[in-house]
Amino acid sequence: MDLLTNFAQTTGFATLSIGNVIMILIGIAFxxxxxxxxxxxxxxxxxxxxxxxxxIPTIAGMPVSVYDExxxxxxxxxxxxxxxxxxxIFLGIGAMTDFSTMLSNPKLVLLGAAAQIGIFATxxxxxALGFDAKESGAIGIIGGADGPTAIxxxxxxxxxxxxxxAIAAYSYMALVPxxxxxxxxxxxxxxxxxxxxxxxxxxxxxxxxxxxxxxxLICALFAPGSxxxxxxLFLGNLLKESTVTERLAQTAxxxxxDIVTILLGFSVGASTAAQTFLTGQSIGIFALGALSFAxxxxxxxxxxxxxxxxxxxxxxxxxxxxGVSAVPDSARVVQMVGQKEDPHNFLLMHAMAPNVAGVxxxxxxxxxxxxxxxx
Amino acid sequence: MLHAFLLSQATGLKGIADANGLGxxxxxxxxxxxxxxxxxxxxxxxxxxxxxxxxxLPELDHHxxxxxxxxxxTADEELVVAAIGFxxxxxxxxxxxxxx
Numbered sequence: 001m002d003l004l005t006n007f008a009q010t011t012g013f014a015t016l017s018i019g020n021v022i023m024i025l026i027g028i029a030f031x032x033x034x035x036x037x038x039x040x041x042x043x044x045x046x047x048x049x050x051x052x053x054x055x056i057p058t059i060a061g062m063p064v065s066v067y068d069e070x071x072x073x074x075x076x077x078x079x080x081x082x083x084x085x086x087x088x089i090f091l092g093i094g095a096m097t098d099f100s101t102m103l104s105n106p107k108l109v110l111l112g113a114a115a116q117i118g119i120f121a122t123x124x125x126x127x128a129l130g131f132d133a134k135e136s137g138a139i140g141i142i143g144g145a146d147g148p149t150a151i152x153x154x155x156x157x158x159x160x161x162x163x164x165x166a167i168a169a170y171s172y173m174a175l176v177p178x179x180x181x182x183x184x185x186x187x188x189x190x191x192x193x194x195x196x197x198x199x200x201x202x203x204x205x206x207x208x209x210x211x212x213x214x215x216x217l218i219c220a221l222f223a224p225g226s227x228x229x230x231x232x233l234f235l236g237n238l239l240k241e242s243t244v245t246e247r248l249a250q251t252a253x254x255x256x257x258d259i260v261t262i263l264l265g266f267s268v269g270a271s272t273a274a275q276t277f278l279t280g281q282s283i284g285i286f287a288l289g290a291l292s293f294a295x296x297x298x299x300x301x302x303x304x305x306x307x308x309x310x311x312x313x314x315x316x317x318x319x320x321x322x323g324v325s326a327v328p329d330s331a332r333v334v335q336m337v338g339q340k341e342d343p344h345n346f347l348l349m350h351a352m353a354p355n356v357a358g359v360x361x362x363x364x365x366x367x368x369x370x371x372x373x374x375x
Numbered sequence: 376m377l378h379a380f381l382l383s384q385a386t387g388l389k390g391i392a393d394a395n396g397l398g399x400x401x402x403x404x405x406x407x408x409x410x411x412x413x414x415x416x417x418x419x420x421x422x423x424x425x426x427x428x429x430x431x432l433p434e435l436d437h438h439x440x441x442x443x444x445x446x447x448x449t450a451d452e453e454l455v456v457a458a459i460g461f462x463x464x465x466x467x468x469x470x471x472x473x474x475x
Contacts, residue, residue: 106418113411120400222410
């Protein structure tokens with residue numbers, strides 16, 4: 001009988017808490033959203049399953065979870081915790097990004113900058129809620145709508161909040177088609193939404209090769225903390241645009257990024273154990289995350305309207321929302337909202353310019369916050 | 376409810392002031408805007424600078440260049456196909472809404 005009782009004590013059932021059950025259900029919900037609704041499946045499936053795995057209670061003395069030294073999951077999580085995986089993902093992103101729409105209309109880069117107001121507004125909101133400076137910086141970066149950047153900065157500034165920040169960032173990125181359209185419609189008139197923009201010009205190969213090198217130098221000198229993320233982004237882009245390293249570019253944007261995405265998503269999910277994730281702080285982070293996306297969207301749209309005061313060739317202000325660097329979802333949302341007004345107005349290519357500029361902007365912001373707050 | 380989040384730090388405007396939040400936000404935005412503005416200016420000037428460079432060092436059409444031209448053509452074709460596919464999808468969606 002004692003043997004049976006002792007055995008029962010070693011099973012997960014004995015120590016499964018309500019919090020664990022809630023997190024397992026949340027993980028299953030993520031998987032369902034990904035498979036049924038096709039919401040960011042490449043991220044939500046590994047994260048959701050990781051949440052299920054990470055919330056199975058373990059026995060004391062048996063290193064199994066991401067937080068147990070020497071466990072397999074802890075070795076996988078090492079890439080997240082030490083900020084290794086995000087730069088590798090940026091390498092892949094750079095190898096699949098086409099900057100030519102941005103190169104053909106450089107003023108749209110400023111819309112990518114404007115959307116980063118969401119980061120700093122959220123930082124202030126986090127400070128007002130009582131988070132300390134480092135935590136607030138890590139929470140603020142959710143407004144950059146960039147998963148790898150959010151994970152990178154959280155790992156450096158607030159590793160204890162990494163799970164909540166990553167889940168919030170990826171959840172809201174998946175909800176971009178829900179969050180952005182009402183804000184875009186509220187801040188623009190029908191006449192503005194109908195603005196058609198000139199087709200982008202052809203960009204030469206030399207421009208596309210020189211750009212990643214020059215842009216890296218500019219960003220790294222302004223914000224040395226962004227060297228890792230920006231460096232890998234533009235290395236990937238140079239591998240693609242040079243055409244002499246197509247094999248490396250192909251690997252970076254396919255096999256490599258897929259491997260890292262699986263490991264990163266799964267280990268981030270597994271880090272959301274109920275005792276660390278289900279806290280009042282997480283609720284605050286989720287609320288701030290929603291606010292950050294809303295402010296970032298509004299900032300981009302309003303800045304586009306501001307630019308139109310000085311431009312003869314008007315910008316469709318809807319594309320300001322694409323400064324939120326959820327590539328390419330926010331650009332697609334712009335296309336969709338624009339086409340509701342005018343089915344023959346194709347804004348997707350124009351929206352890609354602030355979209356990719358936003359990736360650069362959020363990485364620069366992360367580098368700046370890391371430099372200032374790490375001390 | 377507010378104190379459920381964090382007890383050890385000041386909240387509200389005091390929390391922002393204690394951490395020099397406004398200063399960090401202002402400097403951060405300045406750096407982001409400045410960096411992207413410089414990038415934007417660089418991109419705007421690049422065609423003019425390359426036009427001068429083209430006279431001194433013309434772009435040669437070697438096999439990598441041919442590959443790039445072929446890639447550009449393929450990329451353009453893919454864009455056209457994607458655009459056609461998107462229009463067709465939109466039209467089908469509209470039709471199905473009418474039917475419903």
